Amino acid sequence: MGILGGGTVGAALVGLLAERRTEIAARCGIELVPVAVAVRSPDRPRPGVPADLLTGDAAAVVARPDTDIVVELIGGIDPARELLLAAMAGGKPVVTANKEVLAGHGAELFAAARAAGVDLLFEAAVGGAIPLVRALRESLAGESVRRIMGIVNGTTNYILSRMTTAGSGYHDALAEAQALGYAEADPRADVEGHDAAAKAAIMAGIVFGAEVTTADVHCEGISTLSPNDIAFARRLGHVIKLLAIAERIDGDGGAGSAGGGGAAVAVRVHPAMVPDDHPLAAVRDSFNAVFVEGDAAGELMLYGRGAGGRPTASAVLGDLIDAAVNLASGAAAGPPPVAPARIHPIGELRTAYYLALEVIDRPGVLAAVAGVFGRHGVSIRSMEQEGLGDQARIIFITHVACESDMRATLDDLRHLEAVRQVGSVLRVIADE
Amino acid sequence: MGILGGGTVGAALVGLLAERRTEIAARCGIELVPVAVAVRSPDRPRPGVPADLLTGDAAAVVARPDTDIVVELIGGIDPARELLLAAMAGGKPVVTANKEVLAGHGAELFAAARAAGVDLLFEAAVGGAIPLVRALRESLAGESVRRIMGIVNGTTNYILSRMTTAGSGYHDALAEAQALGYAEADPRADVEGHDAAAKAAIMAGIVFGAEVTTADVHCEGISTLSPNDIAFARRLGHVIKLLAIAERIDGDGGAGSAGGGGAAVAVRVHPAMVPDDHPLAAVRDSFNAVFVEGDAAGELMLYGRGAGGRPTASAVLGDLIDAAVNLASGAAAGPPPVAPARIHPIGELRTAYYLALEVIDRPGVLAAVAGVFGRHGVSIRSMEQEGLGDQARIIFITHVACESDMRATLDDLRHLEAVRQVGSVLRVIADE
Numbered sequence: 085m086g087i088l089g090g091g092t093v094g095a096a097l098v099g100l101l102a103e104r105r106t107e108i109a110a111r112c113g114i115e116l117v118p119v120a121v122a123v124r125s126p127d128r129p130r131p132g133v134p135a136d137l138l139t140g141d142a143a144a145v146v147a148r149p150d151t152d153i154v155v156e157l158i159g160g161i162d163p164a165r166e167l168l169l170a171a172m173a174g175g176k177p178v179v180t181a182n183k184e185v186l187a188g189h190g191a192e193l194f195a196a197a198r199a200a201g202v203d204l205l206f207e208a209a210v211g212g213a214i215p216l217v218r219a220l221r222e223s224l225a226g227e228s229v230r231r232i233m234g235i236v237n238g239t240t241n242y243i244l245s246r247m248t249t250a251g252s253g254y255h256d257a258l259a260e261a262q263a264l265g266y267a268e269a270d271p272r273a274d275v276e277g278h279d280a281a282a283k284a285a286i287m288a289g290i291v292f293g294a295e296v297t298t299a300d301v302h303c304e305g306i307s308t309l310s311p312n313d314i315a316f317a318r319r320l321g322h323v324i325k326l327l328a329i330a331e332r333i334d335g336d337g338g339a340g341s342a343g344g345g346g347a348a349v350a351v352r353v354h355p356a357m358v359p360d361d362h363p364l365a366a367v368r369d370s371f372n373a374v375f376v377e378g379d380a381a382g383e384l385m386l387y388g389r390g391a392g393g394r395p396t397a398s399a400v401l402g403d404l405i406d407a408a409v410n411l412a413s414g415a416a417a418g419p420p421p422v423a424p425a426r427i428h429p430i431g432e433l434r435t436a437y438y439l440a441l442e443v444i445d446r447p448g449v450l451a452a453v454a455g456v457f458g459r460h461g462v463s464i465r466s467m468e469q470e471g472l473g474d475q476a477r478i479i480f481i482t483h484v485a486c487e488s489d490m491r492a493t494l495d496d497l498r499h500l501e502a503v504r505q506v507g508s509v510l511r512v513i514a515d516e
Numbered sequence: 517m518g519i520l521g522g523g524t525v526g527a528a529l530v531g532l533l534a535e536r537r538t539e540i541a542a543r544c545g546i547e548l549v550p551v552a553v554a555v556r557s558p559d560r561p562r563p564g565v566p567a568d569l570l571t572g573d574a575a576a577v578v579a580r581p582d583t584d585i586v587v588e589l590i591g592g593i594d595p596a597r598e599l600l601l602a603a604m605a606g607g608k609p610v611v612t613a614n615k616e617v618l619a620g621h622g623a624e625l626f627a628a629a630r631a632a633g634v635d636l637l638f639e640a641a642v643g644g645a646i647p648l649v650r651a652l653r654e655s656l657a658g659e660s661v662r663r664i665m666g667i668v669n670g671t672t673n674y675i676l677s678r679m680t681t682a683g684s685g686y687h688d689a690l691a692e693a694q695a696l697g698y699a700e701a702d703p704r705a706d707v708e709g710h711d712a713a714a715k716a717a718i719m720a721g722i723v724f725g726a727e728v729t730t731a732d733v734h735c736e737g738i739s740t741l742s743p744n745d746i747a748f749a750r751r752l753g754h755v756i757k758l759l760a761i762a763e764r765i766d767g768d769g770g771a772g773s774a775g776g777g778g779a780a781v782a783v784r785v786h787p788a789m790v791p792d793d794h795p796l797a798a799v800r801d802s803f804n805a806v807f808v809e810g811d812a813a814g815e816l817m818l819y820g821r822g823a824g825g826r827p828t829a830s831a832v833l834g835d836l837i838d839a840a841v842n843l844a845s846g847a848a849a850g851p852p853p854v855a856p857a858r859i860h861p862i863g864e865l866r867t868a869y870y871l872a873l874e875v876i877d878r879p880g881v882l883a884a885v886a887g888v889f890g891r892h893g894v895s896i897r898s899m900e901q902e903g904l905g906d907q908a909r910i911i912f913i914t915h916v917a918c919e920s921d922m923r924a925t926l927d928d929l930r931h932l933e934a935v936r937q938v939g940s941v942l943r944v945i946a947d948e
Contacts, residue, residue, distance in 0.1 A: 100812055104658055111725050111852055112657060207655060213813035215647070215655030223639060223647030225544060226536055226833035293543050363819060366798040371815075380532055380830035381645035381821065383803075387795060388816035398812035401658035415847030420543055 085116060085404065086145040088167055089157030090123035093181060093208070093400065095132040096393035097155065100401055114408040116401075120145045146171045153407050155400060156180040165189055172200045177407040177416060181208035181400055187282035187298045190289055191422060198418035203410055205403035210283045211236060211372050213395035214388040215402070220290045220376075221419075228379040229291045231331040233513070236283040238370035238390045239267045239274035240306050240326040244355075245368045247314045248323055254309055266370050276305035277353040280328045287374070288330035288351045294425030296330075296351055302430040304354040313440060313508045316468075316479050320438075322357040323365045324510065329353070333428045350428035357438050357512045364513075431488035436465065436514055438481055440507035441497065445476040449502040453478065456500065460493045461485070475504060481512060517548060517836065518577040520599055521589030522555035525613060525640070525832065527564040528825035529587065532833055546840040548833075552577045578603045585839050587832060588612040597621050604632045609839040609848060613640035613832055616730075619714035623727045623854060630850035635842055637835035642715040643668060643804050645827035646820040647834070652722045652808075653851075660811040661723045663763040665945070668715040670802035670822045671699045671706035672738050672758040676787075677800045679746045680755055686741055698802050708737035709785040712760045719806070720762035720783045726857030728762075728783055734862040736786040745872060745940045748900075748911050752870075754789040755797045756942065761785070765860040782860035789870050789944045796945075863920035868897065868946055870913055872939035873929065877908040881934040885910065888932065892925045893917070907936060913944065 087094055101116055109115055121133055122142035129135060139145060146154055146167055154171035156178060158164045164185045171178050173196065180186070186193065186209055197204035207217045211234070220232075235241050239261055246257040258275065261267035273279050281301040288296040306326050317324050331350045358365045363385045367373040372390030377383055389395035410416040443449050450469070457464055463483040470477045482490070490509070497503050519526055533548055541547055553565055554574035561567060571577060578586055578599055586603035588610060590596045596617045603610050605628065612618070618625065618641055629636035639649045643666070652664075667673050671693055678689040690707065693699035705711050713733040720728040738758050749756050763782045790797045795817045799805040804822030809815055821827035842848040875881050882901070889896055895915040902909045914922070922941070929935050 096812070100658070104660065107660070108658055113852065213810070214816060215651035215818075218650060218655050219647035222838060223650050223831070223834040225837045226532065226540055227830050228536065228539070363798065366795065373817075378645070378830060380528070380826040380833075382824070382827050384646060384818075384820035385805075386647075386816075386818050389814040392814070394812040395814050398659050398810060399655070401812075402655040405657045406654055410847070413847055415842070415845055420545065 085118055085153040085155055086148060086151035087118050087121045087155045087157065088142045088145060089159070090121045090130050090133055090138065091157065092393035093396045094121060094157045095130055096397035097157070097400055098137070099132045100394070100397050104401070108405060112405050112409060114405065114412060116404060116408060119148060119150050142167055143170065146176070147174065152176065152411060153404065154178045155404065156182055157400070158182065159184060161185050161188055168193060169196050172196045172202050172204065175200055175202060177203035177205070177411060179205045179400055179403040179407055181206065181396055183209045183279070183282040183286060187285040190286065190297070191295045194419050194422060198421065201416060201418050203407045203416040204419060205407055207403045208396045208399035210286050211374060211386070212388065212390040212392065213398050214372060214374065214386050214390065216374050216386050217290065219386060220287065224291070224376070224378065224381065227381050229332065229376060230379060231329065231377045232287055232291055232374060233364065234283070234287065234328045234374035235325055235364060235367050235372050236328045236374065236390060237274055237280045237326060238372055239271065240280070241367065241372070242266045242370045243275070244306060244324055244326065247309070247311060248318065251311060253311055254307060275307050277303045277326060280326060280353045284328035284330055284351050284353055287328065288349055289422060291330060292332060292349045292425065293420070293422050294349055295422050296349065296425050296427070300351055300425065300427045302352040302354070306355050309355060309508055312477070313510065316440065317357050317438070320357070320481070321360050322512070323360065324355050325358050325364060327354065327356045327513070348426040348428040350430070350433060352430060352433070355510055357510050359513065362513065431491070433487040434484050435487070436482055436484050436512040437490055438479070438508070438510040438512055441478045441480065441503060442505040442507060443476055443478060444502045444504065445471060445474055446502070450478070452500060452502060453497065456496045457482070457493055460489045460496070462489050462493050517550055517585040517587055518580060518583035519550050519553045519587045519589065520574045520577060521591070522553045522562050522565055522570065523589065524825035525828045526553060526589045527562055528829035529589070529832055530569070531564045532826070532829050536833070540837060544837050544841060546837065546844060548836060548840060551580060551582050574599055575602065578608070579606065584608065584843060585836065586610045587836065588614055589832070590614065591616060593617055593620055600625055601628050604628045604634050604636065607632055607634060609635035609637070609843060611637045611832055611835040611839055613638065613828055615641040615711070615714040615718060619717040619730045622718065622721055622729070626851050626854060630853065633848060633850050635839045635848040636851060637839055639835045640828045640831035642718050643806060643818070644820065644822040644824065645830050646804060646806065646818050646822065648806055648818050649722065651818060652719065656723070656808070656810065656813065659813050661764065661808060662811060663761065663809045664719055664723055664806060665796065666715070666719065666760045666806035667757055667796060667799050667804050668760045668806065668822060669706055669712045669758060670804055671703065672712070673799065673804070674698045674802045675707070676738065676756055676758065679741070679743060680750065683743060685743055686739060707739050709735045709758060712758060712785045716760035716762055716783050716785055719760065720781055721854060723762060724764060724781045724857065725852070725854050726781055727854050728781065728857050728859070732783055732857065732859045734784040734786070738787050741787060741940055744909070745942065748872070749789050749870070752789070752913070753792050754944070755792065756787050757790050757796060759786065759788045759945070780858040780860035782862070782865060784862060784865070787942055789942050791945065794945065863923070865919040866916050867919070868914055868916050868944040869922055870911070870940070870942040870944055873910045873912070873935060874937040874939060875908055875910060876934045876936065877903060877906055878934070882910070884932060884934060885929065888928045889914070889925055892921045892928070894921050894925050
């Protein structure tokens with residue numbers, strides 16, 4: 085096989101292939117030997133990768149007659165997309181860990197795999213070592229999934245865990261994550277939720293058999309969360325997690341494919357309040373987990389390492405074995421077709437909300453604020469007020485309300501003279 | 517396809533097939549239509565199963581030319597084993613949820629599947645709806661798994677959860693589980709660990725590519741646990757769970773297949789003390805979960821409903837789709853061969869222990885007891901003593917020790933004149 089990309093995952097994969105070669109040959113009856121590793125600077129030595137495997141010409145690796153399977157670990161859209169398409173056009177199965185290209189050009193890539201009758205496998209693109217993609221594609225192939233909620237970004241989960249357990253502020257927790265190598269120097273892709281949004285699009289696509297791209301995903305990050313939000317959540321028996329959520333919204337036609345007539349799919353990434361006794365609440369530090377609610381299967385959760393060289397390489401290796409076994413038996417038929425998705429607008433989302441409001445502490449303010457909620461039909465479930473000198477902080481938890489009504493409420497609140505600041509707005513996960 | 521068995525799971529499967537038929541045809545390009553459901557009393561009406569599908573002749577269902585896939589949901593060894601063998605001998609792929617036949621005759625059944633080149637799929641046999649078997653067989657095919665620990669019996673997990681949260685005694689919690697339908701009138705298969713032992717054998721077989729049968733599994737149940745044990749565990753920051761554990765014990769040859777020269781496999785079921793912050797500690801009520809530790813993948817956990825008609829039928833349906841797609845593409849090649857297992861004797865297990873001892877409260881007793889531990893090389897990590905009139909209860913936690921040394925210690929303690937009773941002995945899960 086040919087490997088494109090010699091970074092952390094590529095080097096870990098070369099190492100794993102060497103370690104596990106005899107065992108895999110004995111167990112699976114296949115030999116997995118890398119013929120080349122394409123990197124940008126082939127002259128720079130890479131620990132763990134034999135120098136004679138390194139080359140600068142990725143297209144040549146794809147084209148080599150002795151490259152039977154192409155493993156793409158470059159990441160990003162270009163040139164990964166062209167290389168994957170070229171490999172499949174040449175009849176070669178591909179294994180990729182590249183969430184961006186799948187979330188941006190999944191439909192094109194799947195169509196190419198189908199046309200060529202080759203495998204396009206991507207277990208490592210979401211949830212690292214967690215055997216999530218295969219579970220969703222195969223084990224749950226017959227299941228009608230209602231909702232999937234994932235903690236799919238380890239950086240933000242680490243930051244939120246530190247804010248929760250150590251009481252750190254956002255910037256301190258981020259600095260700590262950077263020092264540990266969990267966060268990049270430029271952390272925006274993680275903390276603004278873009279990484280999670282790509283993964284949400286991929287998961288929604290698999291689960292609902294629909295074409296969902298990153299652009300379809302409503303996305304909010306964690307950079308504006310305050311220690312106050314974390315503390316209030318704790319007091320209310322919740323933790324704050326950045327969730328990637330894909331949900332089936334049944335229309336008049338009832339349950340069914342999100343691509344079909346009846347149902348739409350809502351896909352979003354945002355921080356949310358998760359009850360302490362929910363399995364996702366116990367997912368700490370840089371771990372990832374995906375919680376699935378199915379009509380027949382009930383509640384499922386898959387948990388593990390979402391990133392890191394060896395965990396990710398382990399998932400790639402599982403795919404590689406699958407592709408090699410299928411290649412030997414002539415079994416691969418390409419992935420099933422996906423239908424265009426009907427995306428449910430975020431404004432029609434129905435959920436409960438947490439809202440922190442800073443107001444001037446004087447008589448009549450609460451009545452004015454409550455009046456705004458009432459005018460937009462947003463019903464308050466609980467309220468807590470805390471004095472701050474001549475100001476007060478009010479925390480509201482609403483009953484389930486429509487997002488557009490909530491947004492209208494927030495707009496009006498911002499114009500209320502007594503309101504100093506509208507703080508964090510968090511959606512609350514509940515058994516709705 | 518033909519279905520053998522029309523109990524809870526069989527009826528749920530017939531229902532799911534009807535509900536999901538259009539969707540599955542659209543998504544997977546296959547039609548799944550049951551041609552017959554074999555039951556012991558075909559004249560007894562079964563809710564959800566059309567009367568014209570019912571028949572009393574299971575062998576005839578297997579033999580029918582229009583039965584392309586056989587789904588076995590009878591359970592037990594006979595006649596399930598013969599029917600599965602007959603189906604595969606006739607070139608028909610089989611899907612089964614039957615842990616007993618797999619744990620007792622797995623090697624024979626896998627060999628038959630290999631010889632016939634047909635699928636033998638059994639996702640529902642362990643962990644119900646949890647997509648565990650496929651993850652272990654395929655996603656982790658290239659992974660070197662060190663240890664797998666599972667809560668794979670919902671009845672005992674429910675009982676232990678009630679003893680922990682409500683402080684119930686064992687018999688009250690069992691009665692409650694029976695009233696809720698979580699436990700059978702004769703609960704022995706669950707509470708003595710036999711059900712978990714069959715699942716442990718199946719998991720060990722997959723993960724280590726080795727022939728492991730129920731007879732190879734050291735098995736202890738939960739019926740002798742006392743509310744005191746639960747309370748002490750809680751005070752020490754632990755919960756008690758019935759765990760099914762399969763572990764690779766590397767020999768001189770280092771890491772490798774448990775069937776090969778270097779490594780052996782240790783498989784056991786027993787109650788264990790699990791630290792509160794371990795992901796398995798949060799698996800409550802009748803939920804199941806399996807925790808996997810891999811050399812490259814790191815820690816993984818899969819969580820969900822381990823039993824129930826619809827969750828189990830959902831797992832069977834996933835397998836059915838897989839088998840049907842493979843049948844249509846001519847892909848199935850049968851499972852890979854398994855090697856004979858080298859079973860690590862329980863006496864050589866190395867772990868930490870919890871031990872509750874009731875002794876006469878008089879000077880010198882602790883010295884005598886500590887002397888017994890010392891003579892057998894079992895080192896005490898912590899000790900806690902509590903007066904009970906003229907008696908005292910002493911709780912010991914040991915450092916990691918060898919099981920045979922611990923057993924010798926227990927034997928000697930039982931013969932010590934000041935020891936009234938040797939209570940529960942629990943193994944302690946730790947990052948050893």
